[in-house]
Amino acid sequence: MPALRDLQSAFGRALLQDGRTQSVPRELALDGLTVGIYRNTCFSTLTSALGLSFPAVRRLVGAEFFDHAAREFMLTHAPASAYLNDYGREFPAFLAQFAAAGGLSYLADVAQLEWAVNRALHAADTAPLDLAALAAVDAAQTAHLSFVPHPSVSVLHLAAPADAIWRAVLDQDQAAMAALEPAAGPVWLLIERNAQGIQVRRMAPAAWALTQRLCAGEPLQAPLDESRSGALSEQELNALLADHLASGRFTSWRIPIGDLPS
């Protein structure tokens, strides 16, 4: 008699074999109609979940190709939990190396943007940082401050103008699609959820670079100094930081323990 853990492990392997095995291992099943019914439900549920998270990718490649790509993806990337809004993080990277999609160089970029949008849609509701408490930080310590970005915020640097492609495809805007130039050059994007909904906006490269470093949790000093000596004026720098704080793009701040006054 197989132990429950062994049975579930064998059943799981049979599910992921994608039709190459028609039934559960013989010693497990009495009168199994077929494990294929479970496999179909499993794959169609996950395909639907990916389709909801990557609607523009699905339209770009067509339902049949998308389902094929999704199925190939699932065989090597089963979800870790039933929270399926969180499933598909690796799908953009999978598409980037998926030979069958080789003709669409911008597909993985659109997928990256869609994952960021999905993340923004479903991110936990988290209060922005307390500006009054931040203002009370000792001036000598501000150089060591680092921020924790709101879970809905993503910053993306993409080789293709994925934002324009994404909008045109989802809006089914034929004129915009005809005007698209996938080779038009890179875009620097900020994606977030605010009170008005999901925002996808382009940033200037220097402002994006600073934002990216702050969102990565770097202490304030080095990125600020480098921005000052580079493309951002003091006025632009202050305006950018004020906008980030006022827009609630950070939820908390930290000062490393070693830097706190004793």
Add this chain to the structure above:
Amino acid sequence: MLDSNHIEGQASSIPAAAGIGLRFPHHQCVLQGRTGVPWFEVHAENYFGGGSVRRTLEAVRRNYPLSLHGVGLSLGSADGLDPAHLGRLAELVQLIEPGLVSEHLSWSVSGGQYFADLLPLPMTEEALDVVCRHVQQTQELLKRPILLENPSTYLQFAHSTIPEAQFLSAVAQRTGCGILCDLNNIFVSACNHGWDPLSYLDALPASAIGEFHLAGHAVCTLDDARVVRIDNHGSPVSAPVWALYEQALQRFGARPTLIEWDTDIPAFEVLLEQAAQATDRLHASRRAHACAA
């Protein structure tokens, strides 16, 4: 946005009336006006995130009692429960104060991988211990009893020793959980495995029955010409399942009853019509029980 830990609004308890499984295409319809539906049931995992989806659920909760139905806790996993999943469920329960919380007699997680279906358990003493342990763990965290739903199954394991209805009853007895009696699932499994659905009902303890589910299923022919019924929630409740519902009402009395429809979701009016059919039977059952008393 609500910052408090719960929502002001309707009483939380679910009446013994016909509710509807609320799905995304009907959100606006339900938010816009009075539907006359006494309660709704939602899939817990669809509301684990924040943002507008969560706001919608809070808005619905202000006007209706809600039942929270989990599909991914995987109570039958030998590996144990996922604390992150359980934590998200607990947070949602605290927020919306559902009248009922339910899950399935099944498993979906093994080796850190989630298989997106309600997979069958062997009906063994080992599986019984695992399910009871996990039901208890869930109830302790949520500080309330849950309902456990019988699944539709398409295969049985050679080493099973306990009939499913007895297995379910044993979990209820050992853990104090209730039973969500899905009549479509009983019918589907009974047809697939040659069980007698009425004997199944007879084996369930009336006092533990906390809710009924009704849904449609598909009849498919496999490659080897075998006919199998598949629980796809994609059509009206079938005549034999309505008949089985009447038998269940006769045995157990009126309970909250849910119309589920998850694939090829129809206009909301179609669900209202299905709920009205359940309501007729609930009324008939009350009259019959009153006469008998």
